[in-house]
Amino acid sequence: MTGSDRRADIIQQIKESRTPVSGTKLALRYEVSRQVIVQDIALIRASGYDIISTNRGYILNAPKSVSRDFKVQHTDEQLEEELCAIVDLGGCVENVMINHRVYGHMEAVLGVNSRRKVAEFMEDIRSGKSSPLKNITSNYHYHRVSADSKETLDMIEEDLRQRGFLVPCGK
Structure with missing residues (x-):
């Protein structure tokens, strides 16, 4: 070794x-x-x-953290709602991932863990500095979300489901 x-x-x-x-x-x-x-x-x-x-x-000396990948779909108009729903329940949107049929797996680090960071991200999108990665896959994308516990991730998952953002497995 x-x-x-x-x-x-x-x-x-x-x-x-x-x-x-x-x-x-x-x-x-x-x-x-x-x-x-x-x-x-x-x-x-x-x-x-x-x-x-x-x-x-x-x-x-580190806070215990768990993470889960969520497959989601929503419009550009719902992007801020999705991110706020996650951070308001104590989650951190670590990244965004897509699986494109031509380009393959693409991933970008986000690190969005507060409403302030949501606002900064949204400003970058609105100003035209960038566009959401989800736009090249018919709005389908994945987020790795981290939180302090499995229970927090369960609450986030249920909230995304209720809002209609969560894609059922197999789609």
């Missing part, structure tokens, strides 16, 4: 653990010294992970 593979695995171990992960246990697992683990943690932190050292081990 390479050092980068070990660090990727350490991140997974810490993310998935419900309790702090001790450096000694990590050293035993990967058959390296405790000092190598300390150096790995420093490199992991430098790459952007907020790893906290406690007297019981390492924990990741």
Whole structure:
């Protein structure tokens, strides 16, 4: 196992653990010294992970997040309503994806998580800086939506269904 593979695995171990992960246990697992683990943690932190050292081990200081892909369809006039419905229930519209018969899979990062960001996105659309990706696939598109819990995603899904935006599976 390479050092980068070990660090990727350490991140997974810490993310998935419900309790702090001790450096000694990590050293035993990967058959390296405790000092190598300390150096790995420093490199992991430098790459952007907020790893906290406690007297019981390492924990990741990050909000737990879940995500789900939704297939939706709506008009340009309903775009703002769709985005606001998602963010008002606590979701973040991570991206927009389409599957075009000629161009294949296309995806754009959005990161829309507030009404302010919805307004900025809509201003870019209205000003002509861009047009919605959905327009080249008869308004069909996907959004990956992240939230703090499965229950929040369930509420978002139900709201999109009630508004008529959610496309039933198989279409």
